[in-house]
Amino acid sequence: MRPIQRCVTFLLTFVLTMGILPTSFGAPNADIxxxxxxxxxxxxxxxxxxxxxxxxxxxxxxxxxxxxxxxxxxxxxxxxxxxxxxxxxxxxxxxxxxxxxxxxxxxxxxxxxxxxxxxxxxxxxxxxxxxxxxxxxxxxxxxxxxxxxxxxxxxxxxxxxxxxxxxxxxxxxxxxxxxxxxxxKLEKADRERLLKLQAMDAEERQKYSLEQAKLANAVSGRAGTALRYAVKQIGDRYVWGAAGPIRWDCSGLTMRAYEQAGVRLPHSSRAQYGYGRSIAIAEFGSSFGRKKYVGARRL
The missing domain is CATH 1.10.287 (Helix Hairpins)
Structure with missing residues:
Protein backbone atom coordinates (compact mmCIF):
# COMPACT_ATOMS: atom_id res chain seq x y z
CA MET A 1 0.00 0.00 0.00
CA ARG A 2 1.61 3.21 -1.20
CA PRO A 3 1.46 6.43 0.87
CA ILE A 4 -0.44 9.34 -0.61
CA GLN A 5 1.94 11.23 -2.88
CA ARG A 6 0.36 14.66 -2.68
CA CYS A 7 -2.90 16.17 -1.45
CA VAL A 8 -4.45 19.57 -1.97
CA THR A 9 -6.88 21.41 0.28
CA PHE A 10 -10.00 23.25 -0.77
CA LEU A 11 -9.81 26.64 0.89
CA LEU A 12 -13.00 28.06 -0.56
CA THR A 13 -15.66 26.90 1.91
CA PHE A 14 -13.41 27.62 4.89
CA VAL A 15 -12.81 31.17 3.74
CA LEU A 16 -16.47 31.83 3.10
CA THR A 17 -17.79 30.29 6.31
CA MET A 18 -15.21 32.14 8.40
CA GLY A 19 -16.55 35.39 6.96
CA ILE A 20 -13.19 36.95 6.20
CA LEU A 21 -14.03 38.08 2.68
CA PRO A 22 -14.29 41.82 2.18
CA THR A 23 -17.09 43.50 0.31
CA SER A 24 -16.96 42.50 -3.34
CA PHE A 25 -15.69 44.99 -5.83
CA GLY A 26 -14.71 42.88 -8.78
CA ALA A 27 -16.22 40.95 -11.62
CA PRO A 28 -19.98 40.33 -11.53
CA ASN A 29 -19.77 38.50 -14.86
CA ALA A 30 -16.76 36.42 -13.93
CA ASP A 31 -16.46 33.01 -15.48
CA ILE A 32 -16.99 30.83 -12.42
CA LYS A 185 -12.97 39.94 -6.09
CA LEU A 186 -16.14 38.00 -6.83
CA GLU A 187 -19.59 39.45 -6.36
CA LYS A 188 -21.69 37.89 -3.62
CA ALA A 189 -23.87 35.99 -6.10
CA ASP A 190 -20.82 34.59 -7.86
CA ARG A 191 -19.28 33.52 -4.58
CA GLU A 192 -22.50 31.76 -3.67
CA ARG A 193 -22.54 29.95 -7.02
CA LEU A 194 -18.94 28.92 -6.51
CA LEU A 195 -19.72 27.78 -2.98
CA LYS A 196 -22.61 25.70 -4.31
CA LEU A 197 -20.32 24.00 -6.82
CA GLN A 198 -17.84 23.42 -4.03
CA ALA A 199 -20.48 21.90 -1.79
CA MET A 200 -21.66 19.57 -4.55
CA ASP A 201 -18.10 18.40 -5.15
CA ALA A 202 -17.56 17.95 -1.44
CA GLU A 203 -20.75 15.93 -1.02
CA GLU A 204 -19.85 13.67 -3.92
CA ARG A 205 -16.32 13.09 -2.65
CA GLN A 206 -17.50 12.53 0.92
CA LYS A 207 -20.05 9.97 -0.24
CA TYR A 208 -17.46 8.15 -2.31
CA SER A 209 -14.96 8.20 0.56
CA LEU A 210 -17.47 6.71 2.98
CA GLU A 211 -18.37 3.98 0.48
CA GLN A 212 -14.72 3.12 -0.01
CA ALA A 213 -14.16 3.14 3.74
CA LYS A 214 -16.43 0.10 4.07
CA LEU A 215 -13.83 -1.91 2.17
CA ALA A 216 -11.30 -1.35 4.95
CA ASN A 217 -12.88 -4.10 7.05
CA ALA A 218 -11.99 -6.63 4.37
CA VAL A 219 -8.28 -5.75 4.37
CA SER A 220 -6.16 -7.88 6.67
CA GLY A 221 -2.72 -7.55 8.22
CA ARG A 222 -0.83 -4.36 8.85
CA ALA A 223 -2.26 -2.75 5.72
CA GLY A 224 -5.75 -3.22 7.14
CA THR A 225 -4.71 -1.73 10.47
CA ALA A 226 -3.33 1.38 8.77
CA LEU A 227 -6.31 1.71 6.43
CA ARG A 228 -8.94 1.37 9.16
CA TYR A 229 -7.20 4.01 11.25
CA ALA A 230 -7.10 6.37 8.27
CA VAL A 231 -10.76 6.01 7.31
CA LYS A 232 -11.84 6.76 10.87
CA GLN A 233 -10.45 10.26 10.36
CA ILE A 234 -12.68 11.04 7.36
CA GLY A 235 -14.29 14.41 8.03
CA ASP A 236 -11.53 15.69 10.32
CA ARG A 237 -10.22 19.17 9.63
CA TYR A 238 -7.28 19.65 7.28
CA VAL A 239 -4.39 21.83 8.45
CA TRP A 240 -1.11 21.92 6.57
CA GLY A 241 1.70 20.42 8.64
CA ALA A 242 -0.66 18.81 11.19
CA ALA A 243 -0.37 15.18 12.27
CA GLY A 244 -3.40 14.56 14.50
CA PRO A 245 -5.21 13.76 16.54
CA ILE A 246 -8.03 15.96 15.19
CA ARG A 247 -6.24 17.96 12.48
CA TRP A 248 -4.23 16.46 9.65
CA ASP A 249 -2.48 16.96 6.40
CA CYS A 250 -2.01 14.08 3.94
CA SER A 251 1.46 12.98 4.97
CA GLY A 252 0.62 13.49 8.64
CA LEU A 253 -2.39 11.19 8.38
CA THR A 254 -0.38 8.63 6.40
CA MET A 255 2.40 8.75 8.97
CA ARG A 256 0.03 8.17 11.90
CA ALA A 257 -1.93 5.45 10.09
CA TYR A 258 1.19 3.47 9.31
CA GLU A 259 2.42 4.08 12.83
CA GLN A 260 -0.58 2.11 14.11
CA ALA A 261 0.71 -0.82 12.07
CA GLY A 262 4.23 -0.53 13.46
CA VAL A 263 5.75 1.27 10.47
CA ARG A 264 7.58 4.55 11.02
CA LEU A 265 7.39 7.06 8.18
CA PRO A 266 8.63 10.65 7.89
CA HIS A 267 6.15 13.54 7.80
CA SER A 268 6.55 14.23 4.09
CA SER A 269 4.70 12.66 1.16
CA ARG A 270 7.81 13.04 -0.96
CA ALA A 271 9.91 11.18 1.60
CA GLN A 272 7.16 8.60 2.17
CA TYR A 273 7.18 7.86 -1.55
CA GLY A 274 10.58 6.21 -1.09
CA TYR A 275 9.14 3.56 1.25
CA GLY A 276 7.36 0.34 0.37
CA ARG A 277 6.71 -1.25 -3.01
CA SER A 278 6.04 0.89 -6.06
CA ILE A 279 2.68 0.40 -7.78
CA ALA A 280 1.99 1.42 -11.36
CA ILE A 281 -0.72 4.05 -11.85
CA ALA A 282 -2.67 1.56 -13.98
CA GLU A 283 -2.99 -0.72 -10.93
CA PHE A 284 -4.90 1.86 -8.91
CA GLY A 285 -8.11 1.32 -10.86
CA SER A 286 -11.05 3.71 -10.63
CA SER A 287 -10.06 4.93 -7.17
CA PHE A 288 -7.18 6.93 -8.60
CA GLY A 289 -7.84 10.49 -9.73
CA ARG A 290 -7.09 14.11 -9.08
CA LYS A 291 -5.95 14.50 -5.50
CA LYS A 292 -8.24 16.74 -3.49
CA TYR A 293 -9.63 17.11 -0.02
CA VAL A 294 -13.31 16.89 0.64
CA GLY A 295 -14.40 20.53 1.01
CA ALA A 296 -14.51 22.84 4.00
CA ARG A 297 -10.89 22.01 4.66
CA ARG A 298 -11.79 18.48 5.71
CA LEU A 299 -10.30 15.15 4.76
Missing part, protein backbone atom coordinates in the same frame (compact mmCIF):
# COMPACT_ATOMS: atom_id res chain seq x y z
CA UNK A 33 -15.38 27.79 -14.01
CA UNK A 34 -12.28 29.80 -14.87
CA UNK A 35 -12.09 31.26 -11.37
CA UNK A 36 -12.52 27.81 -9.89
CA UNK A 37 -9.67 26.53 -12.08
CA UNK A 38 -7.43 29.41 -11.01
CA UNK A 39 -8.18 28.77 -7.35
CA UNK A 40 -7.45 25.08 -7.72
CA UNK A 41 -4.18 25.87 -9.46
CA UNK A 42 -3.17 28.17 -6.61
CA UNK A 43 -4.07 25.42 -4.17
CA UNK A 44 -2.00 22.95 -6.18
CA UNK A 45 0.91 25.38 -6.07
CA UNK A 46 0.46 25.81 -2.33
CA UNK A 47 0.44 22.04 -1.87
CA UNK A 48 3.64 21.70 -3.91
CA UNK A 49 5.29 24.40 -1.82
CA UNK A 50 4.02 22.67 1.30
CA UNK A 51 5.62 19.41 0.21
CA UNK A 52 8.88 21.23 -0.47
CA UNK A 53 8.68 22.79 2.98
CA UNK A 54 8.08 19.45 4.70
CA UNK A 55 10.93 17.86 2.73
CA UNK A 56 13.20 20.75 3.71
CA UNK A 57 12.12 20.34 7.33
CA UNK A 58 13.09 16.66 7.30
CA UNK A 59 16.43 17.46 5.68
CA UNK A 60 16.99 20.18 8.27
CA UNK A 61 16.38 17.72 11.11
CA UNK A 62 18.86 15.25 9.62
CA UNK A 63 21.49 17.93 9.13
CA UNK A 64 21.06 19.18 12.69
CA UNK A 65 21.55 15.64 13.95
CA UNK A 66 24.71 15.28 11.86
CA UNK A 67 25.94 18.65 13.08
CA UNK A 68 25.42 17.64 16.70
CA UNK A 69 27.37 14.43 16.05
CA UNK A 70 30.40 16.13 14.51
CA UNK A 71 30.33 18.80 17.20
CA UNK A 72 30.52 16.03 19.81
CA UNK A 73 33.40 14.48 17.86
CA UNK A 74 35.17 17.83 17.90
CA UNK A 75 34.67 18.14 21.66
CA UNK A 76 36.07 14.65 22.25
CA UNK A 77 39.03 15.33 19.99
CA UNK A 78 39.70 18.60 21.80
CA UNK A 79 39.95 16.63 25.06
CA UNK A 80 42.36 14.17 23.44
CA UNK A 81 44.46 17.05 22.17
CA UNK A 82 44.59 18.65 25.61
CA UNK A 83 45.66 15.35 27.16
CA UNK A 84 48.44 14.96 24.59
CA UNK A 85 49.54 18.54 25.21
CA UNK A 86 49.64 17.92 28.99
CA UNK A 87 51.70 14.76 28.50
CA UNK A 88 54.20 16.64 26.35
CA UNK A 89 54.48 19.37 28.96
CA UNK A 90 55.16 16.82 31.72
CA UNK A 91 57.84 15.12 29.62
CA UNK A 92 59.48 18.45 28.78
CA UNK A 93 59.63 19.43 32.46
CA UNK A 94 61.06 16.05 33.43
CA UNK A 95 63.72 16.28 30.73
CA UNK A 96 64.68 19.81 31.71
CA UNK A 97 65.11 18.75 35.34
CA UNK A 98 67.26 15.76 34.40
CA UNK A 99 69.48 17.48 31.79
CA UNK A 100 69.81 21.02 33.06
CA UNK A 101 73.69 21.03 32.82
CA UNK A 102 73.92 19.06 29.65
CA UNK A 103 74.73 15.37 29.39
CA UNK A 104 78.51 15.81 28.95
CA UNK A 105 78.96 18.12 31.95
CA UNK A 106 76.90 15.83 34.20
CA UNK A 107 79.13 12.87 33.26
CA UNK A 108 82.28 14.97 33.88
CA UNK A 109 81.28 16.10 37.38
CA UNK A 110 79.40 12.97 38.41
CA UNK A 111 80.78 11.34 41.55
CA UNK A 112 79.08 8.10 40.54
CA UNK A 113 79.49 7.42 36.80
CA UNK A 114 77.56 4.14 37.11
CA UNK A 115 74.55 5.93 38.57
CA UNK A 116 74.74 8.58 35.85
CA UNK A 117 74.80 5.98 33.07
CA UNK A 118 71.68 4.42 34.59
CA UNK A 119 70.01 7.83 34.59
CA UNK A 120 71.06 8.35 30.99
CA UNK A 121 69.20 5.17 30.10
CA UNK A 122 66.10 6.58 31.73
CA UNK A 123 66.60 9.78 29.73
CA UNK A 124 66.59 7.80 26.51
CA UNK A 125 63.29 6.26 27.60
CA UNK A 126 61.91 9.75 28.25
CA UNK A 127 63.00 10.80 24.76
CA UNK A 128 61.16 7.86 23.22
CA UNK A 129 58.02 8.73 25.19
CA UNK A 130 58.33 12.31 24.02
CA UNK A 131 58.51 11.17 20.41
CA UNK A 132 55.42 9.00 20.85
CA UNK A 133 53.50 11.83 22.52
CA UNK A 134 54.53 14.23 19.78
CA UNK A 135 53.08 11.89 17.17
CA UNK A 136 49.89 11.50 19.21
CA UNK A 137 49.62 15.26 19.57
CA UNK A 138 50.14 15.84 15.84
CA UNK A 139 47.53 13.20 14.97
CA UNK A 140 45.01 14.64 17.43
CA UNK A 141 45.60 18.14 16.06
CA UNK A 142 45.06 17.00 12.46
CA UNK A 143 41.85 15.18 13.37
CA UNK A 144 40.50 18.17 15.25
CA UNK A 145 41.33 20.52 12.38
CA UNK A 146 39.56 18.21 9.91
CA UNK A 147 36.52 17.84 12.17
CA UNK A 148 36.35 21.60 12.66
CA UNK A 149 36.11 22.02 8.89
CA UNK A 150 33.33 19.42 8.83
CA UNK A 151 31.48 21.29 11.58
CA UNK A 152 31.67 24.49 9.54
CA UNK A 153 30.42 22.67 6.43
CA UNK A 154 27.50 21.09 8.29
CA UNK A 155 26.63 24.41 9.89
CA UNK A 156 26.46 26.03 6.45
CA UNK A 157 24.20 23.21 5.22
CA UNK A 158 21.91 23.65 8.23
CA UNK A 159 21.63 27.37 7.59
CA UNK A 160 20.84 26.75 3.92
CA UNK A 161 18.18 24.16 4.81
CA UNK A 162 16.60 26.56 7.29
CA UNK A 163 16.44 29.22 4.57
CA UNK A 164 14.80 26.76 2.13
CA UNK A 165 12.22 25.77 4.72
CA UNK A 166 11.33 29.39 5.48
CA UNK A 167 11.08 30.19 1.77
CA UNK A 168 8.78 27.26 0.99
CA UNK A 169 6.60 27.90 4.04
CA UNK A 170 6.24 31.53 2.93
CA UNK A 171 5.19 30.37 -0.54
CA UNK A 172 2.39 28.28 0.96
CA UNK A 173 0.98 31.37 2.67
CA UNK A 174 1.51 33.45 -0.46
CA UNK A 175 -0.42 31.06 -2.72
CA UNK A 176 -3.30 30.66 -0.30
CA UNK A 177 -3.46 34.42 0.17
CA UNK A 178 -3.67 34.79 -3.61
CA UNK A 179 -6.59 32.35 -3.67
CA UNK A 180 -8.36 34.34 -0.96
CA UNK A 181 -7.75 37.56 -2.89
CA UNK A 182 -9.22 36.01 -6.02
CA UNK A 183 -12.30 34.96 -4.12
CA UNK A 184 -12.66 38.41 -2.62
Missing amino acids: AAVKAQIEQLQDDAAAAGENALAAKIQLAKLKKQLASVQQDAANQQKTLEQARASLAAIAIARYKSTGLGEGMELLFSSNPTLYLSAAGSLESVTRKQSIQLRKYATAKQRLDATSLTVNDKLALVQAAEARYRKQAAQVKEKLAAAEKLLA
Whole structure:
Protein backbone atom coordinates (compact mmCIF):
# COMPACT_ATOMS: atom_id res chain seq x y z
CA MET A 1 0.00 0.00 0.00
CA ARG A 2 1.61 3.21 -1.20
CA PRO A 3 1.46 6.43 0.87
CA ILE A 4 -0.44 9.34 -0.61
CA GLN A 5 1.94 11.23 -2.88
CA ARG A 6 0.36 14.66 -2.68
CA CYS A 7 -2.90 16.17 -1.45
CA VAL A 8 -4.45 19.57 -1.97
CA THR A 9 -6.88 21.41 0.28
CA PHE A 10 -10.00 23.25 -0.77
CA LEU A 11 -9.81 26.64 0.89
CA LEU A 12 -13.00 28.06 -0.56
CA THR A 13 -15.66 26.90 1.91
CA PHE A 14 -13.41 27.62 4.89
CA VAL A 15 -12.81 31.17 3.74
CA LEU A 16 -16.47 31.83 3.10
CA THR A 17 -17.79 30.29 6.31
CA MET A 18 -15.21 32.14 8.40
CA GLY A 19 -16.55 35.39 6.96
CA ILE A 20 -13.19 36.95 6.20
CA LEU A 21 -14.03 38.08 2.68
CA PRO A 22 -14.29 41.82 2.18
CA THR A 23 -17.09 43.50 0.31
CA SER A 24 -16.96 42.50 -3.34
CA PHE A 25 -15.69 44.99 -5.83
CA GLY A 26 -14.71 42.88 -8.78
CA ALA A 27 -16.22 40.95 -11.62
CA PRO A 28 -19.98 40.33 -11.53
CA ASN A 29 -19.77 38.50 -14.86
CA ALA A 30 -16.76 36.42 -13.93
CA ASP A 31 -16.46 33.01 -15.48
CA ILE A 32 -16.99 30.83 -12.42
CA ALA A 33 -15.38 27.79 -14.01
CA ALA A 34 -12.28 29.80 -14.87
CA VAL A 35 -12.09 31.26 -11.37
CA LYS A 36 -12.52 27.81 -9.89
CA ALA A 37 -9.67 26.53 -12.08
CA GLN A 38 -7.43 29.41 -11.01
CA ILE A 39 -8.18 28.77 -7.35
CA GLU A 40 -7.45 25.08 -7.72
CA GLN A 41 -4.18 25.87 -9.46
CA LEU A 42 -3.17 28.17 -6.61
CA GLN A 43 -4.07 25.42 -4.17
CA ASP A 44 -2.00 22.95 -6.18
CA ASP A 45 0.91 25.38 -6.07
CA ALA A 46 0.46 25.81 -2.33
CA ALA A 47 0.44 22.04 -1.87
CA ALA A 48 3.64 21.70 -3.91
CA ALA A 49 5.29 24.40 -1.82
CA GLY A 50 4.02 22.67 1.30
CA GLU A 51 5.62 19.41 0.21
CA ASN A 52 8.88 21.23 -0.47
CA ALA A 53 8.68 22.79 2.98
CA LEU A 54 8.08 19.45 4.70
CA ALA A 55 10.93 17.86 2.73
CA ALA A 56 13.20 20.75 3.71
CA LYS A 57 12.12 20.34 7.33
CA ILE A 58 13.09 16.66 7.30
CA GLN A 59 16.43 17.46 5.68
CA LEU A 60 16.99 20.18 8.27
CA ALA A 61 16.38 17.72 11.11
CA LYS A 62 18.86 15.25 9.62
CA LEU A 63 21.49 17.93 9.13
CA LYS A 64 21.06 19.18 12.69
CA LYS A 65 21.55 15.64 13.95
CA GLN A 66 24.71 15.28 11.86
CA LEU A 67 25.94 18.65 13.08
CA ALA A 68 25.42 17.64 16.70
CA SER A 69 27.37 14.43 16.05
CA VAL A 70 30.40 16.13 14.51
CA GLN A 71 30.33 18.80 17.20
CA GLN A 72 30.52 16.03 19.81
CA ASP A 73 33.40 14.48 17.86
CA ALA A 74 35.17 17.83 17.90
CA ALA A 75 34.67 18.14 21.66
CA ASN A 76 36.07 14.65 22.25
CA GLN A 77 39.03 15.33 19.99
CA GLN A 78 39.70 18.60 21.80
CA LYS A 79 39.95 16.63 25.06
CA THR A 80 42.36 14.17 23.44
CA LEU A 81 44.46 17.05 22.17
CA GLU A 82 44.59 18.65 25.61
CA GLN A 83 45.66 15.35 27.16
CA ALA A 84 48.44 14.96 24.59
CA ARG A 85 49.54 18.54 25.21
CA ALA A 86 49.64 17.92 28.99
CA SER A 87 51.70 14.76 28.50
CA LEU A 88 54.20 16.64 26.35
CA ALA A 89 54.48 19.37 28.96
CA ALA A 90 55.16 16.82 31.72
CA ILE A 91 57.84 15.12 29.62
CA ALA A 92 59.48 18.45 28.78
CA ILE A 93 59.63 19.43 32.46
CA ALA A 94 61.06 16.05 33.43
CA ARG A 95 63.72 16.28 30.73
CA TYR A 96 64.68 19.81 31.71
CA LYS A 97 65.11 18.75 35.34
CA SER A 98 67.26 15.76 34.40
CA THR A 99 69.48 17.48 31.79
CA GLY A 100 69.81 21.02 33.06
CA LEU A 101 73.69 21.03 32.82
CA GLY A 102 73.92 19.06 29.65
CA GLU A 103 74.73 15.37 29.39
CA GLY A 104 78.51 15.81 28.95
CA MET A 105 78.96 18.12 31.95
CA GLU A 106 76.90 15.83 34.20
CA LEU A 107 79.13 12.87 33.26
CA LEU A 108 82.28 14.97 33.88
CA PHE A 109 81.28 16.10 37.38
CA SER A 110 79.40 12.97 38.41
CA SER A 111 80.78 11.34 41.55
CA ASN A 112 79.08 8.10 40.54
CA PRO A 113 79.49 7.42 36.80
CA THR A 114 77.56 4.14 37.11
CA LEU A 115 74.55 5.93 38.57
CA TYR A 116 74.74 8.58 35.85
CA LEU A 117 74.80 5.98 33.07
CA SER A 118 71.68 4.42 34.59
CA ALA A 119 70.01 7.83 34.59
CA ALA A 120 71.06 8.35 30.99
CA GLY A 121 69.20 5.17 30.10
CA SER A 122 66.10 6.58 31.73
CA LEU A 123 66.60 9.78 29.73
CA GLU A 124 66.59 7.80 26.51
CA SER A 125 63.29 6.26 27.60
CA VAL A 126 61.91 9.75 28.25
CA THR A 127 63.00 10.80 24.76
CA ARG A 128 61.16 7.86 23.22
CA LYS A 129 58.02 8.73 25.19
CA GLN A 130 58.33 12.31 24.02
CA SER A 131 58.51 11.17 20.41
CA ILE A 132 55.42 9.00 20.85
CA GLN A 133 53.50 11.83 22.52
CA LEU A 134 54.53 14.23 19.78
CA ARG A 135 53.08 11.89 17.17
CA LYS A 136 49.89 11.50 19.21
CA TYR A 137 49.62 15.26 19.57
CA ALA A 138 50.14 15.84 15.84
CA THR A 139 47.53 13.20 14.97
CA ALA A 140 45.01 14.64 17.43
CA LYS A 141 45.60 18.14 16.06
CA GLN A 142 45.06 17.00 12.46
CA ARG A 143 41.85 15.18 13.37
CA LEU A 144 40.50 18.17 15.25
CA ASP A 145 41.33 20.52 12.38
CA ALA A 146 39.56 18.21 9.91
CA THR A 147 36.52 17.84 12.17
CA SER A 148 36.35 21.60 12.66
CA LEU A 149 36.11 22.02 8.89
CA THR A 150 33.33 19.42 8.83
CA VAL A 151 31.48 21.29 11.58
CA ASN A 152 31.67 24.49 9.54
CA ASP A 153 30.42 22.67 6.43
CA LYS A 154 27.50 21.09 8.29
CA LEU A 155 26.63 24.41 9.89
CA ALA A 156 26.46 26.03 6.45
CA LEU A 157 24.20 23.21 5.22
CA VAL A 158 21.91 23.65 8.23
CA GLN A 159 21.63 27.37 7.59
CA ALA A 160 20.84 26.75 3.92
CA ALA A 161 18.18 24.16 4.81
CA GLU A 162 16.60 26.56 7.29
CA ALA A 163 16.44 29.22 4.57
CA ARG A 164 14.80 26.76 2.13
CA TYR A 165 12.22 25.77 4.72
CA ARG A 166 11.33 29.39 5.48
CA LYS A 167 11.08 30.19 1.77
CA GLN A 168 8.78 27.26 0.99
CA ALA A 169 6.60 27.90 4.04
CA ALA A 170 6.24 31.53 2.93
CA GLN A 171 5.19 30.37 -0.54
CA VAL A 172 2.39 28.28 0.96
CA LYS A 173 0.98 31.37 2.67
CA GLU A 174 1.51 33.45 -0.46
CA LYS A 175 -0.42 31.06 -2.72
CA LEU A 176 -3.30 30.66 -0.30
CA ALA A 177 -3.46 34.42 0.17
CA ALA A 178 -3.67 34.79 -3.61
CA ALA A 179 -6.59 32.35 -3.67
CA GLU A 180 -8.36 34.34 -0.96
CA LYS A 181 -7.75 37.56 -2.89
CA LEU A 182 -9.22 36.01 -6.02
CA LEU A 183 -12.30 34.96 -4.12
CA ALA A 184 -12.66 38.41 -2.62
CA LYS A 185 -12.97 39.94 -6.09
CA LEU A 186 -16.14 38.00 -6.83
CA GLU A 187 -19.59 39.45 -6.36
CA LYS A 188 -21.69 37.89 -3.62
CA ALA A 189 -23.87 35.99 -6.10
CA ASP A 190 -20.82 34.59 -7.86
CA ARG A 191 -19.28 33.52 -4.58
CA GLU A 192 -22.50 31.76 -3.67
CA ARG A 193 -22.54 29.95 -7.02
CA LEU A 194 -18.94 28.92 -6.51
CA LEU A 195 -19.72 27.78 -2.98
CA LYS A 196 -22.61 25.70 -4.31
CA LEU A 197 -20.32 24.00 -6.82
CA GLN A 198 -17.84 23.42 -4.03
CA ALA A 199 -20.48 21.90 -1.79
CA MET A 200 -21.66 19.57 -4.55
CA ASP A 201 -18.10 18.40 -5.15
CA ALA A 202 -17.56 17.95 -1.44
CA GLU A 203 -20.75 15.93 -1.02
CA GLU A 204 -19.85 13.67 -3.92
CA ARG A 205 -16.32 13.09 -2.65
CA GLN A 206 -17.50 12.53 0.92
CA LYS A 207 -20.05 9.97 -0.24
CA TYR A 208 -17.46 8.15 -2.31
CA SER A 209 -14.96 8.20 0.56
CA LEU A 210 -17.47 6.71 2.98
CA GLU A 211 -18.37 3.98 0.48
CA GLN A 212 -14.72 3.12 -0.01
CA ALA A 213 -14.16 3.14 3.74
CA LYS A 214 -16.43 0.10 4.07
CA LEU A 215 -13.83 -1.91 2.17
CA ALA A 216 -11.30 -1.35 4.95
CA ASN A 217 -12.88 -4.10 7.05
CA ALA A 218 -11.99 -6.63 4.37
CA VAL A 219 -8.28 -5.75 4.37
CA SER A 220 -6.16 -7.88 6.67
CA GLY A 221 -2.72 -7.55 8.22
CA ARG A 222 -0.83 -4.36 8.85
CA ALA A 223 -2.26 -2.75 5.72
CA GLY A 224 -5.75 -3.22 7.14
CA THR A 225 -4.71 -1.73 10.47
CA ALA A 226 -3.33 1.38 8.77
CA LEU A 227 -6.31 1.71 6.43
CA ARG A 228 -8.94 1.37 9.16
CA TYR A 229 -7.20 4.01 11.25
CA ALA A 230 -7.10 6.37 8.27
CA VAL A 231 -10.76 6.01 7.31
CA LYS A 232 -11.84 6.76 10.87
CA GLN A 233 -10.45 10.26 10.36
CA ILE A 234 -12.68 11.04 7.36
CA GLY A 235 -14.29 14.41 8.03
CA ASP A 236 -11.53 15.69 10.32
CA ARG A 237 -10.22 19.17 9.63
CA TYR A 238 -7.28 19.65 7.28
CA VAL A 239 -4.39 21.83 8.45
CA TRP A 240 -1.11 21.92 6.57
CA GLY A 241 1.70 20.42 8.64
CA ALA A 242 -0.66 18.81 11.19
CA ALA A 243 -0.37 15.18 12.27
CA GLY A 244 -3.40 14.56 14.50
CA PRO A 245 -5.21 13.76 16.54
CA ILE A 246 -8.03 15.96 15.19
CA ARG A 247 -6.24 17.96 12.48
CA TRP A 248 -4.23 16.46 9.65
CA ASP A 249 -2.48 16.96 6.40
CA CYS A 250 -2.01 14.08 3.94
CA SER A 251 1.46 12.98 4.97
CA GLY A 252 0.62 13.49 8.64
CA LEU A 253 -2.39 11.19 8.38
CA THR A 254 -0.38 8.63 6.40
CA MET A 255 2.40 8.75 8.97
CA ARG A 256 0.03 8.17 11.90
CA ALA A 257 -1.93 5.45 10.09
CA TYR A 258 1.19 3.47 9.31
CA GLU A 259 2.42 4.08 12.83
CA GLN A 260 -0.58 2.11 14.11
CA ALA A 261 0.71 -0.82 12.07
CA GLY A 262 4.23 -0.53 13.46
CA VAL A 263 5.75 1.27 10.47
CA ARG A 264 7.58 4.55 11.02
CA LEU A 265 7.39 7.06 8.18
CA PRO A 266 8.63 10.65 7.89
CA HIS A 267 6.15 13.54 7.80
CA SER A 268 6.55 14.23 4.09
CA SER A 269 4.70 12.66 1.16
CA ARG A 270 7.81 13.04 -0.96
CA ALA A 271 9.91 11.18 1.60
CA GLN A 272 7.16 8.60 2.17
CA TYR A 273 7.18 7.86 -1.55
CA GLY A 274 10.58 6.21 -1.09
CA TYR A 275 9.14 3.56 1.25
CA GLY A 276 7.36 0.34 0.37
CA ARG A 277 6.71 -1.25 -3.01
CA SER A 278 6.04 0.89 -6.06
CA ILE A 279 2.68 0.40 -7.78
CA ALA A 280 1.99 1.42 -11.36
CA ILE A 281 -0.72 4.05 -11.85
CA ALA A 282 -2.67 1.56 -13.98
CA GLU A 283 -2.99 -0.72 -10.93
CA PHE A 284 -4.90 1.86 -8.91
CA GLY A 285 -8.11 1.32 -10.86
CA SER A 286 -11.05 3.71 -10.63
CA SER A 287 -10.06 4.93 -7.17
CA PHE A 288 -7.18 6.93 -8.60
CA GLY A 289 -7.84 10.49 -9.73
CA ARG A 290 -7.09 14.11 -9.08
CA LYS A 291 -5.95 14.50 -5.50
CA LYS A 292 -8.24 16.74 -3.49
CA TYR A 293 -9.63 17.11 -0.02
CA VAL A 294 -13.31 16.89 0.64
CA GLY A 295 -14.40 20.53 1.01
CA ALA A 296 -14.51 22.84 4.00
CA ARG A 297 -10.89 22.01 4.66
CA ARG A 298 -11.79 18.48 5.71
CA LEU A 299 -10.30 15.15 4.76
